[in-house]
Amino acid sequence: MASTETPAPVQKLPVRLHSISYAATDALLFEFRALDGTDLAPAEPGAHIDVHLPNGLIRPYSLVSSSPYVIAVKREAAGRGGSAWLHDHARVGSLFEISAPRNAFPLDERAAATLLLAGGIGITPISAMYRRLTELGRQVELHYWSRSPAHALFLAEFEGAPGVTLHYGDAPSRGNLAAIVAAAAPETELYCCGPDRMLAEFAAATANRDPARLHTERFSAPELAPPTEGFTVTLARTGIDLAIEPGRTILETLIDAGIDITYSCEQGICGACETKVMDGSPLHRDSFRKPEEHERLGTVMVCCAGSKSARLVLEL
């Protein structure tokens, strides 16, 4: 995920799980509605919500539809339990808390031309973008890679849809991504959401393009080992000092100390835990911000950052 603005404080909304439906092999759609049945505030294409699960996990999911809120969840065998919990335990009618939508992957709806590239469950935000651009009559091309038709979400909608090409096969067959990117006019806005390997291919294929026209979102990150060096975090509002032990994250230490902090992915990909740095020099390890964005905004993702200085003073 990447954006240019500091995420707004996250409010929690009570919602009811209104329906669960089959989307594709290992993927389900979960639809949340307001408790009184009124419409939830419409979300922009590319936005995501954090879902607070009863097992204590908080997980970010991109929205397929803007209101009611629908998320697509793929069961991740190697995941940390969020998708498995939703697949195995979520029941229609039960109550959840979610965050208000936040958009770390905004769509330029006025672009002259847009190329959308999605891999696997990465189709979730990309599908919302395609629908919006089509609704507006904009020029849009969508390429969607999935293992097989049975693994493709929204197959009935996308088969034969204008500007859509579906690609099947395991990741190595995505070799045509570079050619698709090369064929796009220089003024095209490019959006890519998919697994790490696909984003690496996208980065290589777009190395010579205007970075301002490149937009990516990752839905998983390689497991990050906690920082290995200890340091001290000072909370500017209270002056409290917290020792961050080697092998622990700032976020874990803040939670243990009872500090109210917003977080979600715990992997440095969603931006929910972004916190202002008042003093000190963080060691950034997230993939949400580019280094120059951290520099400009003076923020840190406390779920994964270390510190180059012995002390970090945070606006908490």
Ligand code: FES
């Ligand atoms: S909780 Fe998602 S970036 Fe820190």
